Amino acid sequence: MRTEPGSNRAPERARGDVGTIVLCVLFVALGGWMVAGSMAMSPLGAVFPRVIAAIMIASALGILALRALGRASHGPAVETGSTPRRLLLCVVLVAWAALMPRLGFFATSVAGFLAVLAIAEYDRWTAKRTAAYVAAALALVGGFWLLFVEVLLVPVPRGVLF
């Protein structure tokens, strides 16, 4: 659950408002694109997307209008925390998915697991902790790999490694 903090969060809120405005403008554009795309459809196929587009545009414009009138609800506070770690995690997840068919499921998953683990770790790295984490990565990835490949018979990508 997100809670509205009572502390002074004006800059974050302003950033949140700008983000909301940008998203609403994008939703209006998406609604317009949906209507334009529906022109090439049969009447049966077009009627529902047009209704959705109308709702999308109306609600996005409604949010923008409420903001312009200064009557917008504040909504959830913008999350704090480490943005670089968040972005790094996104990059690792994309790389994990992109490399899996090329390198193979097991190898990519062990590497991806350890990379995400490194991003999520805030405490000091010691030799004992590192060894425990590598063992955990091998055990968890290996266990699930065996479960999926041998028990559930899922043909996981093999790639150039394994």
Place this chain on the structure above:
Amino acid sequence: MDLLPYLAQALTPFNLLLALGGVVLGTLIGALPGLSATMAVAVLVPFTFAMVPASGLIALGAIYTGAIYGGAFAAILVNTPGTPSAIATTFDGFPMAKRGDGNLAVTLATLGSVVGGLVGALALLFLSPPLSKVALAFGPPEYFWLAIFGLTLISALSQGDTLKGILGAAFGLFLATVGVAVVGGDVRYTLDQPMLVGGFDVIAALIGLYCIPVVIDLVARPDPHLKVSVQAGGFRLAEAMGHCARNWFNLIRSSVIGTVVGILPGAGGSIASLVSYSEARRSAKHPERFGKGEPGGVLATESANNATVGGGFIPTLVLGIPGTPPDAVILGALLVQGIRTGPGLFTGQGDIVYTFIFGLLIATVLMLPVGLLIGRYAYQAIVSIPKAVLVPTVAFLTIIGSFAIHNSMHDVYTMLGLGFLGWILARFGFAPSPIVLGIILGPIAEQGFVQAWLIGNAQGNVLGMFFGRPISLAIAALALLTLFYPLLTDMLKARRARRGGTAATPRETIDAD
């Protein structure tokens, strides 16, 4: 109807093992702060694809009910709700733990969850068949309005900003239109990409929208290293039973509230537990004790949130409209298994449904020993799992799980793409549940809308088709009431505040379970 054969099917060793394993796994995931019941179900759905539908459903139902219950551990012992459903459990559970009654609070939460879960599951067993007969009278406009009702309810309740909820639902409906149209066969919004012709896979979308934002936000903060206060004195089962006996009406009322809230499309355990808690406090002899460690508070919230499990399955199975956010995930899993939910399910595939319901009842009963043992002996170990290991494990499960849907990397890309998008949208107040419900309900809403429109056109009375049928009108009225209810309450609050000279308090925001 003779139900005993279905009970026997649910009692096979494999199904019993699934029920037990599901409850244990669900309780463990629910007990970890930050991981919700919806996420637990979403991330574990792919494991059930290899099972027969009834067994898969039993596993998912057990995970779901276990996760809802597991949230109570963290709420009571570390003052952090393990799942949003357990928010109200912190109100009295943690004060009890602080004064040395944590073990009693855990036992009360377990008993409350079992009673609530049983009431919800029995309602599912006995209410669904007659309701499915009523549902046979539903035509396309009724299904359209039901889908709209579900969307308006979650839009109004999910985030505290109705317009953003509606916009999120519209975005989900748009995602549902991508690919070949359910009526007419048009290929829509595919950007000439062959992978989009089949549309976005529902399960991949659900895993992405519910799990990836959680994983992204988990890495942003250090591990809180939660410490659990050691509670001496055993389970205190007899003492807890005594509290249950004294609170029997509170227990039953909260279970019924939970069941009813679960039946409402889209509303889940967090809403049920808050409603039942305020009702328990309002009607208590000593309302001043609530919030200071009142056993009745723990019983009210825990019985209500677990009752939503059975209650939520009623619209999910009878109408194909998910009752709670985890039901949306389970509905997606059923679609993948080729099961068409709706009134015909109880007559055409009664063996699956009744076996599952008995499995859910068994899983709920199993919660009693599992919960007591985990609470007593394993919780310290669970909460000590480093976040650094938890995050990559969840990330790994999302990737392998979405791959396993069709053994295709396309589903992984869909999952990640929608997950990143969901995280961005969530940062600006667009909750995932309206988007997910839009994706799930899109085809139902479109089919109902287009068929009703066609019939209305043929009869020369389109408006009459949508607004002239009594059941349709009733559902449409409910949808409108739901949509404008937050606005009305805000206006009333503002008026009261103006009269009282104080500022109106903002509405509470509630995330998915």
